[in-house]
Amino acid sequence: MVFQLGSALLDACVLATLNRGDAYGYVLTQTIKSVVEVSESTLYPVLRRLQKDGALTVYDEPFNGRNRRYYRLTEVGRERLARYVSEWEAFQKGVDKLLLGGIGDDQE
Amino acid sequence: MTRNEFMFQLRTKLKRLPQSDAEDAIAYYQGYFDDAGPENEQAVIEELGSPSEVAGKIISEFAFKQLENQPAAKKGFGTVGWVVLAILASPIALPVGIVILTVFFSAIVAVLSVLFAVGFTGVVVAGAGILSAVVGVTSIMTSPANTLYFVGAGMVALGIGAAILWLTVWVGRLAVVGISHLVAKWMKRRA
Numbered sequence: 001m002v003f004q005l006g007s008a009l010l011d012a013c014v015l016a017t018l019n020r021g022d023a024y025g026y027v028l029t030q031t032i033k034s035v036v037e038v039s040e041s042t043l044y045p046v047l048r049r050l051q052k053d054g055a056l057t058v059y060d061e062p063f064n065g066r067n068r069r070y071y072r073l074t075e076v077g078r079e080r081l082a083r084y085v086s087e088w089e090a091f092q093k094g095v096d097k098l099l100l101g102g103i104g105d106d107q108e
Numbered sequence: 109m110t111r112n113e114f115m116f117q118l119r120t121k122l123k124r125l126p127q128s129d130a131e132d133a134i135a136y137y138q139g140y141f142d143d144a145g146p147e148n149e150q151a152v153i154e155e156l157g158s159p160s161e162v163a164g165k166i167i168s169e170f171a172f173k174q175l176e177n178q179p180a181a182k183k184g185f186g187t188v189g190w191v192v193l194a195i196l197a198s199p200i201a202l203p204v205g206i207v208i209l210t211v212f213f214s215a216i217v218a219v220l221s222v223l224f225a226v227g228f229t230g231v232v233v234a235g236a237g238i239l240s241a242v243v244g245v246t247s248i249m250t251s252p253a254n255t256l257y258f259v260g261a262g263m264v265a266l267g268i269g270a271a272i273l274w275l276t277v278w279v280g281r282l283a284v285v286g287i288s289h290l291v292a293k294w295m296k297r298r299a
Contacts, residue, residue, distance in 0.1 A: 025136055026143030040155060041162040044136055045169035052173065069139055 005036050010046055011055075012084035018056060018073040019081055028071065047071065055080050111141050111149050114159055121163030124193065125170055133166050168194050175292045188216070191288045194295065212291045219283045227276035234269025237262040 005013070017023065017031050025047070029040050050056050055077035060067035073081070118137060122130040137156075144152045156162055171194035191212060244258025 024143060025140050029140075039157060040140065040152075041157055041165050044133065044162075045165050047136075048132075048166075049169060049173065064142075066139075066142060068143070069136070 005038060007046070008084070009088075010038065010042070011050060012081065012088065014043070014046055014050060015055065015073060015077050015081040015084065018071055019078065022070045022072045024068045024070050050077065109153055111153065114153055114156070115141075117159035118163055121160055122166065124167060129166075129170060137162075172292065175289065188284060188288055191291055194292060208291065208295065212287065215287050216284055219287065220280060223276050223280045223283070227273055227280075230269045230272030230276060232269070233272065234266050237265025237267075237269055240265060 013032050013036065014028070017028055023031070025044075028047075029038075029043050032038055032043070047056070051058060051071075053076070054074060056071050056073055058069050058071055060069050062068075115134065115137065119130070119134055122133055125133075141149065141152055171190045174190050175194065192209065239262070241259045241262030244255045244260075244262060247258070248255045
């Protein structure tokens with residue numbers, strides 16, 4: 001992929017994925033990876049950071065004789081996601097105008 | 109590389125972290141391998157990259173977090189350690205890291221040399237004060253007035269010297285922390 005995900009956008013993607021339901025690390029990574037190019041070693045620190053910021057919490061659930069660690073969005077996380085989404089919409093609109101036409105069309 | 113080799117190397121590289129943080133990371137990656145299943149072991153290892161890369165990202169994230177979370181008043185010279193760690197562990201190219209590290213140390217050395225000179229002045233003034241007081245005491249038999257004068261002047265000098273020294277240490281601490289933060293902020297923008 002030509003375009004890269006900045007750290008804010010990556011945070012937003014993780015929050016958005018968890019907004020659709022709790023997930024454990026592997027599934028979360030695979031979901032995000034199906035859309036954008038990102039490696040697991042990038043995601044773990046992101047999850048840690050979001051957790052420390054209080055944007056998500058973790059809980060363990062037994063699975064096949066071991067514990068699987070699930071991530072869940074908190075209220076703080078939901079608020080942050082809403083902010084990211086509105087920022088993204090504005091950003092996307094602007095870039096669309098530049099790339100696909102709109103801004104500069106009436107220039108000489 | 110097998111999963112066990114990967115995890116062993118990761119564990120070794122994460123030794124610099126506090127134990128609970130290192131264990132969290134280890135548990136996370138163990139879980140990741142478990143969830144991927146044995147048939148995907150090689151794919152996961154390839155996807156993750158080398159254990160040192162993985163550890164580097166975890167450590168640099170941790171170091172930045174550490175820097176941000178320290179309350180300004182309590183920061184001591186330990187801040188320097190975190191900045192060095194953040195620079196060394198961050199994924200930026202090593203030559204760039206070395207340049208940043210050099211600039212960082214030069215700045216600190218420059219500030220500290222100035223402060224050392226000032227601090228040394230404080231020591232000398234304080235020393236002269238003590239000397240003056242001692243000389244004053246030795247002349248107590250011949251001239252008590254002299255004694256009074258020299259001991260008095262000596263005490264004043266000692267006080268001024270100590271004040272200079274204390275101020276120097278205080279400014280020094282502030283400067284080192286300030287520089288560390290500047291570097292950390294600047295690196296964060298690049299990362």
